[in-house]
Amino acid sequence: MADSRDYAIVSFEQCLHASYIDSKMETERSDSSLNPRIIANDKASATNLLSVIKTQLKSCASFDFSVAFISDGGLQALIEVLNELRDKGIPGRFLTSTYLNFNSPAALKKLLEFPNIETRVYQGNMHAKGYFFNKGELSTIIIGSSNCTQTALTCNKEWNVLFHSYASGEMLKSACREFENLWTDPATTGLTATWINEYDRYITKKEPLKPAVRSTFKSGQTVVSTDGESTITPNSMQQHALEALEVLHDRNEQKALLISATGTGKTYLSAFDVLATKPQRVLFLAHRMRILDASRKSFETVLGNRYTYETYGAGSAKPKAQCTFAMVEALRRHIDEFDPTDFDYIIIDEAHRSGADGYRAIMDHFKPVFFLGMTATPERTDGYDVYSLFNHVIAYRITLQDALENDMLSPFHYFGIADLQIDDEIFDDPRLFTMLCSQERALHIAEKIEEYSVDKKNRKGLVFCNKNEEAEALSKELNALGYRTLALSGKDSDKVRDEAILRLENGDIEYILSVNIFNEGIDIPSVNQIIMLRRTESAIVFIQQLGRGLRKTDEKEYTLVLDFIGNYQKNYFIPIALSGDRTYNKDNLRAFVKEGSTIIPGCSTINFDQISEARIFRAIDDGDFNGVKLIREEYEHLKRMLGRIPNLSDYDENEAIDPLRIFAKFGSYHAFLNRYEPEYAISFDSPQCAALKFISQKLANGKRIEELLILRDLVRDSHLPAEGFFCNLQRTTGKSTSRQTIESACRVLSGSFLPSEQPLIEFDGERYLLNTRFASALNQEEFKCQVLEAVDFGISRNASRYGEPYRDTNFVLYEKYTYEDVCRLLNWEKNANGQIISGYKYDKGTNTFPVFINYDKDPSISDTIRYEDRFTSDREIIAISKASRTLQSPEIKRLQAWPDNDMHSYLFIRKNKDDKDGGKEFYFLGEIAPTGNYRLFTMPGTSNSAVEITYRLDQPVRADLYDYLTSDFNQ
Numbered sequence: 001m002a003d004s005r006d007y008a009i010v011s012f013e014q015c016l017h018a019s020y021i022d023s024k025m026e027t028e029r030s031d032s033s034l035n036p037r038i039i040a041n042d043k044a045s046a047t048n049l050l051s052v053i054k055t056q057l058k059s060c061a062s063f064d065f066s067v068a069f070i071s072d073g074g075l076q077a078l079i080e081v082l083n084e085l086r087d088k089g090i091p092g093r094f095l096t097s098t099y100l101n102f103n104s105p106a107a108l109k110k111l112l113e114f115p116n117i118e119t120r121v122y123q124g125n126m127h128a129k130g131y132f133f134n135k136g137e138l139s140t141i142i143i144g145s146s147n148c149t150q151t152a153l154t155c156n157k158e159w160n161v162l163f164h165s166y167a168s169g170e171m172l173k174s175a176c177r178e179f180e181n182l183w184t185d186p187a188t189t190g191l192t193a194t195w196i197n198e199y200d201r202y203i204t205k206k207e208p209l210k211p212a213v214r215s216t217f218k219s220g221q222t223v224v225s226t227d228g229e230s231t232i233t234p235n236s237m238q239q240h241a242l243e244a245l246e247v248l249h250d251r252n253e254q255k256a257l258l259i260s261a262t263g264t265g266k267t268y269l270s271a272f273d274v275l276a277t278k279p280q281r282v283l284f285l286a287h288r289m290r291i292l293d294a295s296r297k298s299f300e301t302v303l304g305n306r307y308t309y310e311t312y313g314a315g316s317a318k319p320k321a322q323c324t325f326a327m328v329e330a331l332r333r334h335i336d337e338f339d340p341t342d343f344d345y346i347i348i349d350e351a352h353r354s355g356a357d358g359y360r361a362i363m364d365h366f367k368p369v370f371f372l373g374m375t376a377t378p379e380r381t382d383g384y385d386v387y388s389l390f391n392h393v394i395a396y397r398i399t400l401q402d403a404l405e406n407d408m409l410s411p412f413h414y415f416g417i418a419d420l421q422i423d424d425e426i427f428d429d430p431r432l433f434t435m436l437c438s439q440e441r442a443l444h445i446a447e448k449i450e451e452y453s454v455d456k457k458n459r460k461g462l463v464f465c466n467k468n469e470e471a472e473a474l475s476k477e478l479n480a481l482g483y484r485t486l487a488l489s490g491k492d493s494d495k496v497r498d499e500a501i502l503r504l505e506n507g508d509i510e511y512i513l514s515v516n517i518f519n520e521g522i523d524i525p526s527v528n529q530i531i532m533l534r535r536t537e538s539a540i541v542f543i544q545q546l547g548r549g550l551r552k553t554d555e556k557e558y559t560l561v562l563d564f565i566g567n568y569q570k571n572y573f574i575p576i577a578l579s580g581d582r583t584y585n586k587d588n589l590r591a592f593v594k595e596g597s598t599i600i601p602g603c604s605t606i607n608f609d610q611i612s613e614a615r616i617f618r619a620i621d622d623g624d625f626n627g628v629k630l631i632r633e634e635y636e637h638l639k640r641m642l643g644r645i646p647n648l649s650d651y652d653e654n655e656a657i658d659p660l661r662i663f664a665k666f667g668s669y670h671a672f673l674n675r676y677e678p679e680y681a682i683s684f685d686s687p688q689c690a691a692l693k694f695i696s697q698k699l700a701n702g703k704r705i706e707e708l709l710i711l712r713d714l715v716r717d718s719h720l721p722a723e724g725f726f727c728n729l730q731r732t733t734g735k736s737t738s739r740q741t742i743e744s745a746c747r748v749l750s751g752s753f754l755p756s757e758q759p760l761i762e763f764d765g766e767r768y769l770l771n772t773r774f775a776s777a778l779n780q781e782e783f784k785c786q787v788l789e790a791v792d793f794g795i796s797r798n799a800s801r802y803g804e805p806y807r808d809t810n811f812v813l814y815e816k817y818t819y820e821d822v823c824r825l826l827n828w829e830k831n832a833n834g835q836i837i838s839g840y841k842y843d844k845g846t847n848t849f850p851v852f853i854n855y856d857k858d859p860s861i862s863d864t865i866r867y868e869d870r871f872t873s874d875r876e877i878i879a880i881s882k883a884s885r886t887l888q889s890p891e892i893k894r895l896q897a898w899p900d901n902d903m904h905s906y907l908f909i910r911k912n913k914d915d916k917d918g919g920k921e922f923y924f925l926g927e928i929a930p931t932g933n934y935r936l937f938t939m940p941g942t943s944n945s946a947v948e949i950t951y952r953l954d955q956p957v958r959a960d961l962y963d964y965l966t967s968d969f970n971q
Helices: 002-020 049-057 072-088 105-112 150-154 170-183 193-206 236-250 266-277 289-306 328-333 357-365 400-405 424-428 430-437 439-452 468-480 494-506 539-547 573-579 586-599 610-622 628-642 648-653 659-666 669-676 686-699 706-717 725-733 739-750 772-777 781-801 819-825 890-896 959-966
Strands: 037-039 062-066 092-097 117-122 130-134 138-144 160-166 188-190 255-260 282-286 309-312 323-327 345-348 370-375 394-398 412-423 461-464 485-487 511-514 529-532 559-567 605-608 719-721 761-763 767-770 848-854 870-873 876-880 904-910 922-938 945-953
Touching: 002 160, 049 072, 049 130, 049 138, 049 150, 049 586, 049 959, 062 170, 072 105, 072 150, 072 412, 072 439, 072 605, 092 170, 105 117, 105 193, 130 170, 138 170, 160 170, 236 255, 236 266, 236 394, 255 266, 266 289, 266 345, 266 370, 282 289, 282 328, 289 309, 289 323, 289 494, 323 328, 328 357, 394 400, 400 539, 412 439, 412 610, 430 439, 430 468, 439 468, 439 559, 468 485, 468 511, 494 511, 529 539, 539 573, 559 610, 573 586, 573 610, 586 605, 586 610, 586 959, 605 610, 628 648, 628 659, 628 669, 648 659, 648 781, 659 669, 659 686, 669 686, 669 781, 686 706, 686 772, 686 781, 706 719, 706 725, 706 739, 706 761, 706 767, 706 781, 739 761, 767 772, 819 848, 848 876, 848 890, 848 922, 870 959, 890 922, 890 945, 904 945
Parallel strands: 062 092, 092 117, 255 370, 255 394, 282 323, 282 345, 309 323, 345 370, 412 559, 412 605, 461 511, 461 529, 485 511, 529 559, 848 904
Antiparallel strands: 037 160, 062 130, 117 188, 130 138, 138 160, 719 767, 761 767, 870 876, 876 945, 904 922, 922 945
16 A cells, blocks of 8 residues: 555656656656646637536545635536536535625525535635645645636636645645635625525615626727717628628629528628618518517617618508518518519528518519528528529528637527436327326426526526427426416417517516427527427527527526437437537547537537436437438538539538548449439449549548649659659658658559559659559549549648648547558558457557557457456556467567667557447557556456556547546446
């Protein structure tokens, strides 16, 4: 025991030496996870203080927080982990203050609900911020600038120092003394309901109009009039959109579509464009009077008295004003009263509706100078081509992720919560419908609303159900539990809906339950809760419903989103919708579920309880993302948007499905188009198809650029002299390409690396030139174009994903590679399949030793390979040798001879998931070195020996990836 402690202290001392004296100090004993470090909120490196605090809380025996400020949003961001600690009985203490009367009474009341947490308030000017995580002998402390607010924890520019200390250390002792001194100070009082009520009355009387969110001055963006009031000016994203519209106006485009997330100011943007273009008469179209009234106010704010304004609805006379705001149906009925040239500029709100007869009749009738369609979701679930109505011209696109990054929307805290045992069958079988609206389910919903809500005083929520009958029944059950709710359906008139919305805004009711009538076409800025009780079958609908709560207001700090998740086959649409990632990469989706709060832009957070997380992982595992149906749907969507057959470059430019999925399924883009695109009439012979397949599947991923550049130059020039070839390629790549890499690339292209592939190039002793058969095939111009298109796609992918290789390798940290990729990029002479590699393989020609680890073992695999590779920290991993190995086995002796033998070992690791789409890629984690610790053991359930090998990583694993890899998905 003493030896173990002594070893740990030596390691700790070495970490301190590296941190404070010499950062280059590297020893086998030092553990980088113990290094003191600065924690700054940084989306680029996927780190923020919130994720660090949550990680520390999950491994502590108790915790103490000293924070001057606690906001609703700050506590909301921690609710999931605090619930877990409550359930485990982990004790904690919050010490806060009355400084500036900042603290939220709602947040303080929420803290009282946790029986494991004691809270005290220092009644004075305390501004200390410290987070203590007690773990027995070695504890972790964070001291710095961050209070417990959502911005400080996630997106503010903050500096916090994390360090570790033994219980006997003076640094920890002094910090704890200071905490205890404040905790027991006479000015400190225990938090009680009575104290909170008095505090609430005091601050309400003193600052009754205190906004939840305060705007920040930004030079060049905030315009302040002489009376001190801010005036409306375009934000940065709107300014970019206006510049894009100006380009369209200059080239006399007649129609364009503006795609912008709900709540990002599309109406203001259209008014700004009217202000810039100065049309004589403007028509603004919408399908509901509520939208028209709000839009008219926005135009009046921007345009002032430069224009006159009039609203046109049922029973109205023909408008004479310069700006007319018209109901679609009313205008359609009286379309003959209008001349086609009555309006110069026509704006169509909710343009995804423009496929309806009324909209099309209006668009066919009028001949303005410019049509502007505005929508958050142009993709219709019925497949109608909205893009064609606007000539496939997209003026500008602002995604949900763009809007969050640019602080255009209210932050949201999303919680995926396990619903009762509800699956797809219950929705599809009318006999099981009663389970959806049972008292048991209503009680479950109510329990979770209370558990996750911080502010319970001012709830204004929209609840989305699967069926109208479900909405009505659940509304009754929730009302019986004391909530104030009502249900609406498509049968209710606009008047009934508007009255319900008014009651929600006024606080007469707390929730409106519906199915899809609020998916679009409403604007209720005060909504601060979105509750999803329906199964997610579409990312489009998910984003529509989420967007109902993201309109920013001064009174709303954030929006609470509760998503009740059942056993649904398409749960994978949840991370797709939240991340905006349509590449359908399963590892990316799993990583987002685990680490979404560090990835999603702005101050929003993503949380799942263990059961809902497992349900999503199961849906991702079972999803067929290389299926023909999905690929065709994504292709058709992109084609509709562009109005033509997409080029390969169009997929990345429009953030569509990854073309590599098409290559994996069909061999090449040509093969896919040839099978499923009626407008595609190009044919190639078998050798041409085989060449395209090789280029598409082996090279176009862009993981190494040399093959692509060699092939491009030879296709253009048919031959390249060996003399000067190496230097020319180095100049082209702009990097120090080794001769070994170029020789390897030539082996790949000549077919010697993969003997089964037909050669594309050859060497005659003096020149590199195209293979005769391939050169002949290139005489067909269309084939040549498609070869170059695939090559150019690969070069572009290399620039965007693989442009910054690790050290002097061909790999990029944290990118993913197959066995074949690794053999190729290590410049091996021949490829080796996964069965031969089987965990690791030494290559004599390159003196390299790649190590491959499946971090999650399938319980069904045989005992001979069912043993545990494991991280001991983010800088150290224990890997297991192949079966029947001893300390005298050749690979072990070779590792023991390092560093004298100058061998280079590299670590590749993956979650061993049965993706059902052929995914066999490993994350590259850099170079590793054996520490000298080897342990011989007998594998459980067998008589076979094996060796535990401890490696030290050259680079600590990035925090979010480390958490993802080490998480247990099988819990």
